[in-house]
Amino acid sequence: MNEKALIVCESIYNNNTIKLASAMASRLECKIIGFDEALETDLTSYKVIGLGSGIYFKEHHPKLMKVVEKLNDQQRVFVFSTRGNPKLGNYHEAIKNKLNEQGVKICGEFSTKGYDRTGPFVIFNGGNKGRPHEADLMKAKKFVARVLPQYVYEEKETPKSRNVFVHRECVGCAKCVSVCPMGVFEIKNNRATVKNELDCTHCDLCVTNCQKHAISIKHSNKELIQIAIRHKNKVGLS
Ligand SMILES: Cc1cc2nc3c(=O)[nH]c(=O)nc-3n(C[C@H](O)[C@H](O)[C@H](O)COP(=O)(O)O)c2cc1C
Structure with missing residues (x-):
């Protein structure tokens, strides 16, 4: 277990973002904890922290924004999300601004579409069906390998499986x-x-x-x- 890295993530809607977190954690060999646990934990011993949630009304989950207040300028953070909208737009700006205010270094950000059955998507029985899919999870793993090469372990995925x-x-x-x-x-x-x-x-x-x-x-x-x-x-x- 990698004691220097941690992912804080929770999915409140469709378990979309937690799939990205699991894929990333498998490369970093690190723990994933939810928002409440993160708010109660001393996070200062972690050098690298991933912060992820779905996007709810153009921002990350408010509890994740609270977690930012516990971080300091000695830590590196990557931010991730899933969202219903095809484009990320400026959905990460709020959390990035808050991280900047705390002086926390942001080493990268990642987002994919996630299954969404709200608002107009209900007409089609949901948009982005099956997302995040396996290709998204692969991209999530490659993302952490790219932004944090020194923390990434060799991949040992099941070799025989195709789907x-x-x-x-x-x-x-x-x-x-x-x-x-x-x-x-x-x-x-x-x-x-x-x-x-x-x-x-x-x-x-x-x-x-x-x-x-x-x-x-x-x-x-x-x-x-x-x-x-x-x-x-x-x-x-x-
Ligand atoms: C209350 C609510 C608000 C949402 N607001 C947005 C939004 O502003 N923009 C967007 O692209 N997706 C929005 N979504 C869709 C979610 O971001 C998307 O389904 C995401 O993958 C959910 O992640 P989770 O399953 O990890 O909770 C919203 C979903 C809910 C339930």
């Missing part, structure tokens, strides 16, 4: 094994592993039920069509 990924946050609780209707997962060496990816229907039950946000699925249109083809003769669950 279903178990990340290193997995604690082997076997929730994915029990919720997956297709028996895609098994536990090996106290970790979930993908036993038969071709059976996966991309229903996302594993992703939404994983308490550690350790599973992600890449939903490419090509693969989704392949799933329909592979399962076309299937009748019943067994």
